[in-house]
Structures are given as C-alpha cells and as structure tokens.
Amino acid sequence: MTSFSQKDTNKICLSYSTAKLIAIDLVKGDSAVAELKITNKLIWQLNEKISTQDSIVTLYVIKEKNYISQNIKYEEINIENKKIITGLENDVAKLTQKNNNLKSGLKYLGGGFVASILTIITLTLIK
Numbered sequence: 001m002t003s004f005s006q007k008d009t010n011k012i013c014l015s016y017s018t019a020k021l022i023a024i025d026l027v028k029g030d031s032a033v034a035e036l037k038i039t040n041k042l043i044w045q046l047n048e049k050i051s052t053q054d055s056i057v058t059l060y061v062i063k064e065k066n067y068i069s070q071n072i073k074y075e076e077i078n079i080e081n082k083k084i085i086t087g088l089e090n091d092v093a094k095l096t097q098k099n100n101n102l103k104s105g106l107k108y109l110g111g112g113f114v115a116s117i118l119t120i121i122t123l124t125l126i127k
Helices: 016-126
Strands: none
C-alpha cells in the first residue's frame, strides 16, 4: 500500500473497487430512504384504515345496544298488553254474566207483568 499526502482537499483519490463500493452503498442508502418513505406512508394509511374500522365497530356496537334496548322495551310492552288483555277478558266475562242475569230477570219480570195484567183483566171481567 502506498501513501501520499493530499494538498487539494476538493479531490479525493480512491481505488476503483472502493469507489464502486461507495457508489453501491449510496444507491442502497437512497433506496432505503425511498423504501422508508413508502413504508411510513403505508403505516399512516393502515392507521387511518384502523381508525375508520374502529369507528365502524363503535357504530355497530351502539346500534346493537339500541337494538337490544328496543327488544327489551318490546317485551315489556308485550307483557303489559297481555295484562291488559287478560283484565279486559275478565271484565267481558263478568259483564256477560251480568247481562245474562239481567236477561233472566227481565224474563221473570215480563212474565210477572203479564200475569199481573191477566189477573187485572180477569178481575175486571168478573166484576
């Protein structure tokens, strides 16, 4: 290996193989920087996609809670309606029984009225 001193610092003397290795390293470095930029962009896009998906999942969770709440309310309304229907059916049964009793009473009352009229007519004719 020979050594020499350099007086002009604007020029550096390198062997061809060393210059070739330096050029290869520079190209690899430039490629790595470009690849890093692309990778960072992809990471940013993936983070945006994850954020969007989280928003969608949150929206569906809210919708599911609302759906469950609606089902619970529907069941409560259904139970109340069944209670009301049962009460109305009992009222109808009681009123039907009272109506039948009134009809029977009117039959007896009508029969008694006819008997009274006949009695009055008979007594009037006898006198």
